[in-house]
Amino acid sequence: MPQDGPVPITTPTTAPTASSRRAELAAFLRLRRERIAPQDVGLPAGPRRRTPGLRREEVAERAGVGVAWYTWLEQGRAINPSVQVLDAIARALLLDPAERDHLHRLADVPGAALPPAAPQPPAVALPPEAQTILDSLSPLPAGLVGPRYDVLAFNDAYAALDPRMVVLPPADRNVLWRIFTADEESQPLVDWEREASFMVGYLRGEFGRRIGDPHWRAYIRKLSAASRLFAELWARHEVSAPATHRKKFRTVYGNEVTITATGFTTTAAPGTKMWIYTPADADAAGAIEELLCRYREIGAAGMVAEAAAARRTGTP
Secondary structure, three states: OOOOOOOOOOOOOOOOOHHHHHHHHHHHHHHHHHOOOHHHHOOOOOOOOOOOOOOHHHHHHHHOOOHHHHHHHHOOOOOOOOHHHHHHHHHHOOOOHHHHHHHHHHOOOOOOOOOOOOOOOOOOOOOHHHHHHHHHOOOOOEEEEOOOOEEEEEOHHHHHHOHHHHOOOHHHOEHHHHHHHOOHHHOOEOOHHHHHHHHHHHHHHHHHOOOOOHHHHHHHHHHHHHOHHHHHHHOOOOOOOOOOEEEEEEOOOOOEEEEEEEEEEOOOOOOOEEEEEEEOOHHHHHHHHHHHHHHHHHHHHHHHHHHHHHHHHOOO
16 A cells, blocks of 8 residues: 555544535435335335436435425535434435434534544554553454554454554555455455445445545545445445454465454544454364464564465465
C-alpha cells in the first residue's frame, strides 16, 4: 500500500457537509427500496413493473407519508424529517437495527453522528496496557483494530495466523486493504465474499458517522481505485453491525483454520475494537499452537519465506 495509506487512528476534522450527507441518504434509500420484492410486503408483483423493488409511492404509502415528500427525500433535497417519520420509513423498507441507525445518521438526527471534533494528530499512541492485555490472551489470536480496519496492535498468535499482514510497515497494516489487494495465493480468508461483504458493511456504517472526515474520504477513494471488487461492494450502500461469527483463515502454509471472532469495545482508543479469535475445535487450537511456535522461532518474515520456498519445491 502507498505510504500515505491508512494511519493507526483518525478522528473527524471537519463537520459533515449537508450536501454530501444528503447524497449518501438518497443513494441509501434508493438501494434499500430496490432490494425489496413486492411480494415481500404482501404486494402483487404485477407484469408492468419497469424498475426493481418497490415503487416510491408504495414506500410512501407503507410509511404514511406523502409521495412527493418521500420523492424529495430520496432525491437528496434539503428537508428535515423527524425521528418518527424516519422510523416509519425504516419499517417500510424493512431495515434492520444497524440500517435504521445508519438512516438516522445520514438524516442528521441529533446525536446519531459523531460530533465535530477539534483537529488532532491523525495517529494516537496506544497506552502500554493495551499490548499487555493482548499478550495475556495468547495463545488466542487477538488484535486491536480501528473503525477503518487499521490493525493498531496484536499479539504473537495474531501475527502467526497472518504473518503477511505484520511484515508490512505499521501504517500499511489494514485488514480491508490486505484482503482486497491480495492475490489468490496470499488471500487469508476462505469465505472471502461473505467476510468481505460483512466488513464493507461495517465500514459503511462507520463512514456514516464521519462523512465530513477528509481522511476517511481519501481512504475510500484510494481503496476503490485499488480494488474494483471493493468499489462494487461499497456502491451497494449495505450496512452491517459487528457480531460474533465464525470465519475460516487460510494460513501462510495453505492450511485452513476455523475460529470464532468476538469483538469487544475498548476505551484504550475511541472507535476501536479488540477482536479475539477462539479456535472452533481441537484441530484449530492445535494448528494455532503450531503456528505460534513457528512464529516465535523464525518470525513473520521467516514464515512467509518458508511458505514461499515450500510452494516452489512442492513440499508440504
